[in-house]
Amino acid sequence: MSVSAHYQHTVAGPVIFAGIGLHTGEHVRVAVRPAAADAGVLFVRTDVTDRDNRVPVTADAVCQTQLGTVINNAADVRVSTIEHLMAALAALSIDNCVVELDGPEVPIMDGSSEPFVQILDRAGRRRQDVHRRYIEILAPIVVEEGDKLASLTPSDRFEVAFEIDFTSQAIGHQRVDLVIDEDSFREELSNCRTFGFVRDVEALRAIGLARGGSMDNAVVIDGDRILNPEGLRRPDEFVRHKALDAIGDLYVLGSPIIGRFEGVLAGHGLNNAVVRALLANPRAWRVRTLAMELAQAG
Template sequence: MNRFATKQCTVGRVLSFTGIGVHNGKPSSLTIEPAAVDSGYAIRRKLDDESYSATMPLHHNRVSRTYLCTAVDLGDAGTVSMIEHMVSALSGMGIDNALITVEGNECPVLDGSAGKYVEAIVASGIETQPAEKMFIKIKRSVTVRSNDAFAALEPYNGRAFDVEIDFESDVIGRQRMIFDWSPKRYVDDVSQARTFGFIKDAKVLRQAGYALGSSLENSIAVDEGKILNQDGLRYEDEFVRHKLLDAVGDLALAGMPIYGKFRSYKGGHGLNALVLNSLFASEQNYEIVPASALPLEFDALEELPAGLELRGYIRSVG
């Protein structure tokens, strides 16, 4: 029996966020508004003169940079970077349509996870729309590689992520997470995982203009075999969970939710973008299908209680 809402969804009201960019260190604000059926995720910038740039689809073919984050090209309006956490929240919660407006050229990092976005979506309610959800169904496996790292999309009866990382760090090491998607599981198991970095890299990154807004308030800091954040980790394997969070956001740039399995080893934004390019290189790799044609077994959106207090899902270890 299909237990998941087969109708398209949007946010229940306008959501607003303010903060700083983790890389440029500058103030940034962002709004997410309800959008019409079949509009997908659309993005625009609010400019210095209070006008708005042209609204464009937030799509993989607009990805312009994948070093340390995902950035998209908005033509004459320049680029907007660090979009992956916000888009991960939308996709992870089953939102199909949204209008995103960014003031600045980087999305606010907030606490370094997707949790603040998810909390706002839950509080706003999720609006079901009068059109059927559409999925990109994987018909043929595609794989991209870089040395021993890889990312792949494969046929699978569901929406699954199998993400593995391997760092030469006693704190991180080798971690793997296999995740069968549902909105509730995304809230519980993924949404609170924060971005992370190594103190040994901080000076070089800042000299290059990155991580200027990074702090213990928005990142996990790893230094010589220890975690510097006073409260420790939210999940024991928070590092791989954040990589999975990023993958959910990056793959949402396909334009529709993917029905299939994503696998990666030592992956990141670059390979995530490349595997989408490979997928769409041939129409033999995929087909567009309505939700009613799929044997979906996801948890219903209605299982999320109104006003869910996400802090109850944080576990501190170490």
């Protein structure tokens, strides 16, 4: 762990990008701007002018988890599909920033976190002279729903394991188990795309979802076939994307984790459920400030 990991970071300067929302199909323009230490990640809906348009990222702000993570504020201003950007912010150790957007949904880009990593690389990072606070897992937290499971258990580093099992031969049974830091996220997970089945598209669009989905921003499966002409970026791209999602969903805690996450057949709902279960059990975790420990050791 580098010395810079002991301190909070924000983006060094503003960066602007635009794209289409996966579920709304709307074109959205986004600006990521620096924020003060201890500010956390704040979304601002610049298209909303009649009520509070600031939506801070917290575990309690998550209001919907169907095929994406949605947050809202007390005025019911919502921001959808935050998880891929949140995963990039987590991996690049961006603790504090303001994300301004002129629509209801973070653009899906190519369906992975890689475009967000590239955007944040353009912005650069600035170290802030405030110690970074980590959430250290002290005791197991397990949430189960039928055959699905999400857990947080003690570890001396941040680990993510995920397991999926689909009847489609295009996916089948897949498992990934990684120690997560910036390098491993960039190399092992960041370019892994979201995925969906042709059979579900019409039903999803009927309830206002997947209106912007295409083979430009998702791996599309029809039965046992992958329809994307370019194929997969990795043989196990599907489970790696689920691990990416989990990293973004966990970062609604507002601090990086020292501990192990494991998901079995889980999704955004169970990811958020284990976060809420952790916060509801204060004996299962503590806040660690590594810079203070380094000073004491010296």
